[in-house]
Amino acid sequence: MAGxxxxxxxxxxxxxxxxxxxxxxxxxxxLFFAYRDFVxxxxxxxxxxxxxxxxxxxxxxxxxxxxxxxxxxxxxxxxTKQSLNRVLKxxxxxxxxxxxxxxxxxxxxQLFATEAGERLASELARVQTRRxxxxxxxxxxxxxxxxxxxxxxxxDAPERERVTRLIASGRGRSK
Amino acid sequence: MAGxxxxxxxxxxxxxxxxxxxxxxxxxxxLFFAYRDFVxxxxxxxxxxxxxxxxxxxxxxxxxxxxxxxxxxxxxxxxTKQSLNRVLKxxxxxxxxxxxxxxxxxxxxQLFATEAGERLASELARVQTRRxxxxxxxxxxxxxxxxxxxxxxxxDAPERERVTRLIASGRGRSK
DNA sequence: CGTAATATGTCAACAATGCTGACCTAAATG
DNA sequence: CATTTAGGTCAGCATTGTTGACATATTACG
Numbered sequence: 001m002a003g004x005x006x007x008x009x010x011x012x013x014x015x016x017x018x019x020x021x022x023x024x025x026x027x028x029x030x031l032f033f034a035y036r037d038f039v040x041x042x043x044x045x046x047x048x049x050x051x052x053x054x055x056x057x058x059x060x061x062x063x064x065x066x067x068x069x070x071x072x073x074x075x076x077x078x079x080t081k082q083s084l085n086r087v088l089k090x091x092x093x094x095x096x097x098x099x100x101x102x103x104x105x106x107x108x109x110q111l112f113a114t115e116a117g118e119r120l121a122s123e124l125a126r127v128q129t130r131r132x133x134x135x136x137x138x139x140x141x142x143x144x145x146x147x148x149x150x151x152x153x154x155x156d157a158p159e160r161e162r163v164t165r166l167i168a169s170g171r172g173r174s175k
Numbered sequence: 176m177a178g179x180x181x182x183x184x185x186x187x188x189x190x191x192x193x194x195x196x197x198x199x200x201x202x203x204x205x206l207f208f209a210y211r212d213f214v215x216x217x218x219x220x221x222x223x224x225x226x227x228x229x230x231x232x233x234x235x236x237x238x239x240x241x242x243x244x245x246x247x248x249x250x251x252x253x254x255t256k257q258s259l260n261r262v263l264k265x266x267x268x269x270x271x272x273x274x275x276x277x278x279x280x281x282x283x284x285q286l287f288a289t290e291a292g293e294r295l296a297s298e299l300a301r302v303q304t305r306r307x308x309x310x311x312x313x314x315x316x317x318x319x320x321x322x323x324x325x326x327x328x329x330x331d332a333p334e335r336e337r338v339t340r341l342i343a344s345g346r347g348r349s350k
Numbered sequence: 351c352g353t354a355a356t357a358t359g360t361c362a363a364c365a366a367t368g369c370t371g372a373c374c375t376a377a378a379t380g
Numbered sequence: 381c382a383t384t385t386a387g388g389t390c391a392g393c394a395t396t397g398t399t400g401a402c403a404t405a406t407t408a409c410g
Binding site: 261 | 394395396397398399403406407
């Protein structure tokens with residue numbers, strides 16, 4: 001039973017061996033299941049609107065960064081403009097997102113969540129927040145900051161700075 | 176450092192935890208980016224074999240649970256048998272997975288990773304483990320157990336027990 | 351034994367969301 | 381004015397999920 005780390009216990013502080021190559025199956029699988037349930041929350045909501053996960057991501061970041069341009073959004077999502085456009089068109093058609101010509105450079109489109117868009121984005125954030133909040137409540141006060149540090153450390157090192165800035169620059173909270 | 180108010184687990188609910196509605200945008204976005212990079216590791220490897228994420232999941236769980244039946248795998252992955260069969264057929268055709276008739280009930284198929292399958296599964300687990308290991312190294316000794324508790328707490332409550340058992344029953348470690 | 355239930359396989363079609371490549375317009379820039 | 385930049389669009393394709401219907405083999409049961 002080498003390498004067991006135990007799910008619910010306080011492990012003794014093991015002096016971690018210099019070259020421990022044991023696959024962290026536990027963590028790999030926990031992240032898989034956790035993410036699946038995490039996005040599942042939103043999926044159920046989105047169904048009522050005829051939207052998918054791609055719509056969610058676009059709406060989320062537009063709501064968080066009013067005035068975002070297409071190029072900036074593409075850079076966040078790392079998808080092609082064709083993939084983005086497909087879902088963005090639907091969000092605009094259904095009046096959840098509005099695209100205005102850029103104030104300074106009219107070639108740009110600046111994206112904004114409409115009132116309906118804000119409402120849906122908030123609702124989506126709310127169900128996902130609930131999952132985090134429930135976890136933190138069961139884990140203790142430090143879990144909130146610890147988990148943020150953990151998740152950041154799981155992001156590609158060269159991206160961390162960018163992500164940190166992106167998150168910090170987002171619009172604070174809904175209502 | 177800010178906001179930590181107690182080292183013990185199971186801390187008493189902090190002042191506004193009961194009705195704190197502020198969306199946890201930071202965590203939501205960190206999890207999104209972290210998961211994207213996490214699966215990205217495997218995606219790059221899989222490309223060389225002409226496999227996708229669906230193949231990865233099947234190969235992973237078959238390797239972890241030799242002798243797994245189709246029904247059990249469907250229950251883990253929560254996809255339809257048609258979706259599973261599409262990728263499973265390819266894994267068998269390319270000789271990464273083997274399906275034998277069940278020993279006791281010949282209606283069952285028991286799935287096993289071939290030697291090539293084990294090799295690929297190990298390689299995939301290795302790159303994903305590396306990401307976790309690097310994170311834990313930067314975060315300190317307790318992060319490994321803390322993150323496992325956090326991830327488990329993010330899973331649907333009624334599923335946690337099942338997942339815990341599933342993980343515990345998996346084949347230990349590769350060489 | 352014979353029928354029913356079970357475990358699996360398969361065909362066809364469709365939906366969501368990625369991708370590439372090509373080509374178009376509008377606006378800014380030099 | 382020519383070029384570059386930002387974006388839109390069309391066509392087609394790949395992956396991976398879905399339903400629904402039907403086929404086959406094997407086991408279980410009355």
